[in-house]
Amino acid sequence: MNSKKLVVFGFGARGRIYADFANKYPELFTLVAIIENNPERIEDAKKDYKDVPVFSDYHDFLAKHVHADVVAVCTQDADHKEHAIAMMEAGYNLLLEKPIANNEEDCLKIYESSIKNNRRVIVCHVLRYSPFYSTIKRIIDEGKIGEVVSIQASENVGYYHQAHSFVRGPWKNSKESSPMILAKCCHDMDIIRWLIGEKCKSVNSYGSLLYFNxxxxxxxxxxxxxxxxxxxxxxxxxxxxxxxxxxxxxxxxxxxxxxxxxxxxxxxxxxxxRCVFKSDNDVVDHEVTIMNFANGKTASHTMSAFSKDIYRDIKIYATKAQLIGLMEDNHIEIKYFGGENEIVDVDISKANVGGHNGSDYFMMNSLFKTLNGEIAPGVTYLDVSLDSHLICFAAEKSRTNNGMTVFIGE
Ligand SMILES: NC(=O)c1ccc[n+]([C@@H]2O[C@H](COP(=O)([O-])OP(=O)(O)OC[C@H]3O[C@@H](n4cnc5c(N)ncnc54)[C@H](O)[C@@H]3O)[C@@H](O)[C@H]2O)c1
Structure with a gap:
């Protein structure tokens, strides 16, 4: 299998991870171009990748007709629609950073463009590839805990992370970026949807900007x-x-x-x-979302800024056992009804590149397989990713309407 030609569009925090991956694993990916318009980052890109052409305007890149297997769109949420559609119109397949876009209409436009141009779009739901969540998925698929009935998950953002990203930083304002439930929790909604294995029918959500004001x-x-x-x-x-x-x-x-x-x-x-109490932030610092899935299955998700550490945990209630997991510790325990408890071994030996407990590494390996026509578990194509985004948009609509029930797909 040949190394796949990769373009990084947006040489920021995420784009660098993919460029670095190609540098470290040349047998999988070859970086053939970088598109970046920030002067300092252009300098960084030229310094770190001397032989790779850097385009400051994506139209110049398109005019060159650079041959590539995939373009990683790593610009900010609000720019995804323009950048993703321009790349697909030009014939490129995409690795698209999440969220797909910051509103439902733009997500659907990107989806329509992928159909019209017959392009493959893989959305970076990195958590699916983590040893932690992929092990849980395997346990469910093997039938070890029976049928999943309900999931309770929490995302603990971390007080300093909230201050950096959601009070002072790029995702502080829902009009300029995305609502918190989308920016931070679309991964979680994707995981819940994936593990429960049913479509979400309706959502209620409550939350507010209680403290950072x-x-x-x-x-x-x-x-x-x-x-x-x-x-x-x-x-x-x-x-x-x-x-x-x-x-x-x-x-x-x-x-x-x-x-x-x-x-x-x-x-x-x-x-x-800036003082965290005087910024122009409007995204919530806590939110609880409850979801009603097909076949009567249910889930709840709590997002909170108010934690010392950054971590996610999950409780899965199934017909034969309860599963309890703490992502940051890669801890999974199954409590079988009428049986012994089991601590499940999570293999983290290869989790060595990028963040998210190795998820970036596994995602890039899966992308390579997919581009070679192989089946790669966990790969999230655009249509599947849309489900999690629709849950997030419904949650935001519910939250801003006093928690009213929002039905999805009606
Ligand atoms: N998958 C994940 O877990 C995950 C984690 C963090 C962020 N993200 C998402 O990844 C995306 C990028 O986030 P980031 O933290 O890397 O942001 P960033 O701001 O560090 O990087 C974006 C880069 O795009 C460049 N850019 C913007 N407009 C451009 C244009 N027209 N032409 C060329 N370059 C342009 C910017 O100069 C910047 O360098 C966002 O959508 C974000 O929500 C995903």
Missing amino acids: KEHAPVGSSEYCSDCKYKDCIYNAQHLYLETDAKNFVGYFTNGEINDSNVLKCLRHSDYD
């Missing part, structure tokens, strides 16, 4: 943490970006070398220095 700003606090007297605030930006796991996010605002003094210099009076 002006009412909670300490008296006399400043617009920017740099100028603020409350240096011991949990959300003090200088503390978060230098002394906590939020260090991993400094690339969002730091140009040039990553060291403490440069990070502080770039941080000062940037969006990431």
Whole structure:
């Protein structure tokens, strides 16, 4: 099998992961072009990938008719419609970052374009490929726990991650980006839909922006943490970006070398220095969604900003056993009715590239197989991914209408 030709469109946090993957596994992918319009990132791309052409305008890329097997569309959510459709019209298959798009209409337009142009689109629901969730899926498919009746899942965003991404960063405002339930939880809805194995019929959702708002700003606090007297605030930006796991996010605002003094210099009076109580954020900081699936199956999902660590957990109630899992620990336990409990071994030996507990690595391997016409478990084509997005749009409609029942597909 030949190495597949890959184009990275958007050399940001996600795009770099795919470029790095190709660099590390040349037998699977060869990076043939990068499309990026941010001057600093263009410099980074040229420095890191000297032999790869970098296009600052995607129209110039299209004019060159570069031969490629797949274009990874890794620009921001609101740009996916324009970029995905332009690439498909030009004949490229896509690896499309999730969410497909930030509203239902655009998702459907992308879907229609894929049909019209007969293009394959794989959506990056990376969690499906994780050793943790793929093991759970295998357990269900083997019938070990019987028929799944109900799922209870939670996504704990992490207080510093919420502050970085959803209060100060790219996904803070639903009009500029996406509602929280889509930006953060479409993976979870995809996993729930996948494990329950039925279509979702209706959704109710409740949630609000309870804490990260002006009412909670300490008296006399400043617009920017740099100028603020409350240096011991949990959300003090200088503390978060230098002394906590939020260090991993400094690339969002730091140009040039990553060291403490440069990070502080770039941080000062940037969006990431803003008081978390005075930003222009509107996405929720907590949300509970309940779902009614075909055949009377049910699920609930809780998203919360208010956790120390970032983690997901799941409880699956099935006819022969209960399954309890904690993703970050790769811990899965089955409690058989009338039998012994079993701790299931999750093989994480190959989980070595990118984030999401190795999911990026496995996803890229599956993409390679798919492009070679092989069957790759877990691969999420656009039509399947649409299901999870429709759950998210229904949840947002319900949440903004006092939790009213929203029926899907009616
Ligand atoms: N699969 C996942 O788990 C996962 C995780 C995080 C983010 N995402 C999604 O991935 C996408 C990218 O997120 P990110 O964190 O990498 O964002 P990012 O802002 O770091 O990267 C986007 C890049 O696209 C470039 N860009 C924007 N418009 C362009 C244009 N017209 N031409 C060329 N380049 C352009 C930007 O300059 C930037 O470098 C988003 O849709 C996001 O929601 C997915």
